[in-house]
Amino acid sequence: MHVVIMGCGRVGAELAQALEQQGHTVAVVDQDPTAFRRLGSGFGGRRVSGVGFDQDTLREAGIEEAGAFAAVSSGDNSNIIAARVAREMFGIEHVAARIYDPKRAEVYQRLGIPTVATVRWTADQMLRRLLPSGAEPLWRDPSGGVQLAEVHASTAWVGHRVSRLQEEAGVRVAFLTRVGEAMLPTSRTVLQEGDLVHVMMRCDQIDQVEAVFSNGPEEGRS
Numbered sequence: 335m336h337v338v339i340m341g342c343g344r345v346g347a348e349l350a351q352a353l354e355q356q357g358h359t360v361a362v363v364d365q366d367p368t369a370f371r372r373l374g375s376g377f378g379g380r381r382v383s384g385v386g387f388d389q390d391t392l393r394e395a396g397i398e399e400a401g402a403f404a405a406v407s408s409g410d411n412s413n414i415i416a417a418r419v420a421r422e423m424f425g426i427e428h429v430a431a432r433i434y435d436p437k438r439a440e441v442y443q444r445l446g447i448p449t450v451a452t453v454r455w456t457a458d459q460m461l462r463r464l465l466p467s468g469a470e471p472l473w474r475d476p477s478g479g480v481q482l483a484e485v486h487a488s489t490a491w492v493g494h495r496v497s498r499l500q501e502e503a504g505v506r507v508a509f510l511t512r513v514g515e516a517m518l519p520t521s522r523t524v525l526q527e528g529d530l531v532h533v534m535m536r537c538d539q540i541d542q543v544e545a546v547f548s549n550g551p552e553e554g555r556s
Contacts, residue, residue, distance in 0.1 A: 340386030341407030347372035361395035387416035402428035490550025
C-alpha cells in the first residue's frame with residue numbers, strides 16, 4: 335500500500351521508516367526541505383517539498399494511488415485541513431491527524447477523522463489507525479492463545495449494532511474509543527464513524543476477524 339505522510343518531524347520520520355520496513359511505499363511532504371534529513375540515507379520513498387494540504391503537492395506525493403494519509407505536522411489547523419482534503423477530495427479511507435489540543439481532537443473526531451492528542455501520541459498509534467491489519471496486539475495472555483487488538487472496521491459497519499459485529503466475527507468487543515473516550519458497548523450500541531474497535535479474540539482468528547470487519551455485514555441479514 336502507498337501511504338502519504340504530511341510532516342517530517344520525529345513522529346513523521348519514525349512513521350515513514352516503520353511503514354517502509356513493513357513493505358509499504360511512502361511519500362513524505364514537508365515545507366522545509368531540510369526536515370527530510372531525519373529520514374536517513376536509507377529511506378527509499380519520495381520526499382516532496384510543499385504545503386501538505388495543497389492538492390497539487392498531494393498529487394505529486396501520489397495521493398491518488400494512496401491507501402492511507404497521515405497528518406503529523408506541528409500545526410493543528412494544517413493537520414486537520416490536510417486530513418479533510420485527503421478524505422473528502424481524494425476519497426482516502428484511512429486518514430489520521432495529530433492534534434495538540436485535546437478539545438480540538440474531540441471535535442474533529444466527530445467529523446470521522448481519527449485524531450489523538452499529542453500527549454498520548456506515538457508512531458505506533460498512528461500505524462494502528464492507518465493500517466487495517468498492521469498493528470501489533472495491545473495485549474496477549476501468557477499462554478499466547480488470546481489477544482486484545484484494535485481492529486479497523488469498514489465504514490459499511492457504521493449504523494449497525496456492535497452485537498451484530500460480534501456475532502458475525504465470532505469475537506467479543508471489549509470496548510470502543512469514541513471521540514477520544516473509551517466506552518463499554520451494550521447490546522444496543524450502534525457503531526459510529528470514527529469509532530475505534532478493541533476486540534478480544536483467539537490469536538488464530540485474526541485473519542477471519544479482519545475479513546469480517548473489512549467486508550461489512552452479511553447481505554440479507556437485519
